[in-house]
Structure formats: C-alpha cells, structure tokens
Amino acid sequence: MKVGFVGLGVMGRGMASQLLKAGHEVWLWNRSPRAIEALVAEGAHAATDPLKLLAEVEVVHSMLANDQAVRQVLLTPPVLEALRGKVHVNHATISIELVRELVKAHVAHQATYVAAPVFGRPDVAAAGRLNMLAAGPAEAVAKVRPLLEVMSAKVWPMGDLPERAHITKIAGNLMLASAIGSMAEASALTRAYGVSAADFLDVMTRTLFAAPAYQGYGKMIAEEHYQPAGFAMALGYKDVGLGLAAASAEQVPMPIAGVLRDALLEAMAAGDGELDWAALAKVAAARAHLQQRGKA
Structure with missing residues (x-):
C-alpha cells in the first residue's frame, strides 16, 4: 500500500520505520527534513510538502506534537481538499474540541478520519510494540488495521466515534x-x-x-x-x-x-x-x- 507519514519526531520515526519494514511504499514529510534522512536511506520517499505527499498515497498517518501543529499542517483548505477520498489516521494526542473539528472538516471534504492514539515510549515504537487505540468508521478502520497492526503489539477497537479513542x-x-x-x-x-x-x-x-x-x-x-x-x-x-x-x-x-x-x-x-x-x-x-x- 502507498502510505504517507507526517510528523517524524521521536515516536513517528519508529512507527514509520515499521511500515517501511513491512514492505509498504512509504512517503514522508516533516518540518525538519533531517529527521527523515535515515528512513529515506532505507527506502522511504521524501515529500517536499504535505500536498505532494498526499498526491502519492491513499492513506496518511500523522503524529504531530499538539493542536497547533495539527491545525497548521493539516487543517487548511488545500490539505483538506487533497485528503478527498483518502483515509487520515491521526496518532497524536489532541483536544476533543479539535477532534470534533477535524471529523467535521474531513466529512465536508469526503475524507475519512480515523483516531489511533498510542500508548508507549519511543523505544516501544521503534520495536513495533505500541498499544494502539482505534476509532472511526468501521470500513475505514478495517482498511487501515493491517497498517496499525504492523506498528503495534495490540490494536484496541474503541467504536466508530474518533473522540472515544x-x-x-x-x-x-x-x-x-x-x-x-x-x-x-x-x-x-x-x-x-x-x-x-x-x-x-x-x-x-x-x-x-x-x-x-x-x-x-x-x-x-x-x-x-x-x-x-x-x-x-x-x-x-x-x-x-x-x-x-x-x-x-x-x-x-x-x-x-x-x-x-x-x-x-x-x-x-x-x-x-x-x-x-x-x-x-x-x-x-x-x-x-x-x-x-x-x-x-
């Protein structure tokens, strides 16, 4: 599967690495390009901006630091339009207010939002042993579940409302x-x-x-x-x-x-x-x- 990953901090790098090891075609974008150099050397593709990444993938994962970063990177009209027809899996810990805003924006642009926040520290992410929550439309969760399982020891279904995860x-x-x-x-x-x-x-x-x-x-x-x-x-x-x-x-x-x-x-x-x-x-x-x- 063609998979994107946005936000390659201490957690995101380990998670994206598992997707790459599993044989997926992985596209990466991070504010600091240096964070993705090692993964690119292992076969991942670097995108110069989120829009170019979204043009290449059918599923995009994000692991950004906070509400502000999510808003700046993902909650913009061009990015939301580029998400049309795609599944966005958000692993970040963000406010419930923003979750509801994201769900509404995704629906308005015919995209699908899946919540998949994680429990585990960077070494656990690097080993593919996270505990991962998953909530969103059942069909979308089923589609991305194989990707979630690659990054985790266990996926914990939390229903169809992303805010529950x-x-x-x-x-x-x-x-x-x-x-x-x-x-x-x-x-x-x-x-x-x-x-x-x-x-x-x-x-x-x-x-x-x-x-x-x-x-x-x-x-x-x-x-x-x-x-x-x-x-x-x-x-x-x-x-x-x-x-x-x-x-x-x-x-x-x-x-x-x-x-x-x-x-x-x-x-x-x-x-x-x-x-x-x-x-x-x-x-x-x-x-x-x-x-x-x-x-x-």
Whole structure:
C-alpha cells in the first residue's frame, strides 16, 4: 500500500520505520527534513510538502506534537481538499474540541478520519510494540488495521466515534501522571527518613505496584535518569491540560489532575520542561527541601 507519514519526531520515526519494514511504499514529510534522512536511506520517499505527499498515497498517518501543529499542517483548505477520498489516521494526542473539528472538516471534504492514539515510549515504537487505540468508521478502520497492526503489539477497537479513542488516550495519560506524581511524593517522604528512592521503589514495583508503568518510571526516578526524554515534561503538561479541558466540557471534577498540572508547571518554571516527566520527582524533592536538609 502507498502510505504517507507526517510528523517524524521521536515516536513517528519508529512507527514509520515499521511500515517501511513491512514492505509498504512509504512517503514522508516533516518540518525538519533531517529527521527523515535515515528512513529515506532505507527506502522511504521524501515529500517536499504535505500536498505532494498526499498526491502519492491513499492513506496518511500523522503524529504531530499538539493542536497547533495539527491545525497548521493539516487543517487548511488545500490539505483538506487533497485528503478527498483518502483515509487520515491521526496518532497524536489532541483536544476533543479539535477532534470534533477535524471529523467535521474531513466529512465536508469526503475524507475519512480515523483516531489511533498510542500508548508507549519511543523505544516501544521503534520495536513495533505500541498499544494502539482505534476509532472511526468501521470500513475505514478495517482498511487501515493491517497498517496499525504492523506498528503495534495490540490494536484496541474503541467504536466508530474518533473522540472515544482520543479521550481514552487522554485519560490514560492522566493515570500515568498520577502514578509518577505519587511515586515522586512517596519517595521524597522515604528519603526524608533515610530510605533511598531506589530501595523504596524497588520494594513497591516488585510488590504492590508490579506493573510496567510503575516499574519503568520508578527506575527512572530511582536513577534520577531524566534525559533524553521519552515523554517531555512540557508534553505531559499539555496532556493533563487536555484532560482538564475535556473534564470541564462535561462538568467532571478532577482535583488530582489540577494538582498534577501545577506540579508540571512548576517543573517547567524551574527550566525542566525538556526533561522526561518522571522528573516530577525533582519537584517533590525541592518542595521538601531535601537537598538543604542533607537528604539528597
């Protein structure tokens, strides 16, 4: 199949690589051309702009950073017209408001929007082991499912409304933020009493919280290993904000999410926006003044 991929960041590169390895004809476009050089060397085609990419493919995948990038790259009259008759698979985490706008615009231009946000970090994407949600018109989801399966360990159908996949992704990221925040604060507490984060989190992630999210982020906190970021603090702040906006629209109180947003903002204000969001542990340690107390 002739497949396009727009947005070749740390996640998109790994995902597009899986499509290429599966034998598909892959066309790529990214704002920074250097990001696609390695894939072009492996046989992918580079497009000079999104319109030229769309002229070559029947399905286009996108993995852009945020609402603003999606609007600038994809929600323009020329691009929407070029999408006519094609399927657009969006893997990005974006606002529910924008999802609804995109669906309406695609229908108006006789294109099809499929939501396929993912759970997994860059190394998981590079291994083709993502967990991928999928929602949209049944015929379109069936058409692109073989492509989704190439990039994932499992595809999770979420029905025919794209916003259901997107809200599931947003809610999942809220749970991840909560897990990181709770480990950050709990390990700050144990450190104040002389128990290292490494010792404490080793016990917790082998017993009560023996799950991948706790184990992976717990290891990062224990080792204070926050670079390179698999998921940057600034992106976490964006996603928690998306959750709060969606909650406000449906009058769903989420006080924990508000606390997490403030902690992420505090980290960004301290200059840590590019660190992995596991560095919320730095915020908890700073609030407890552990370094000043000789508990660092």
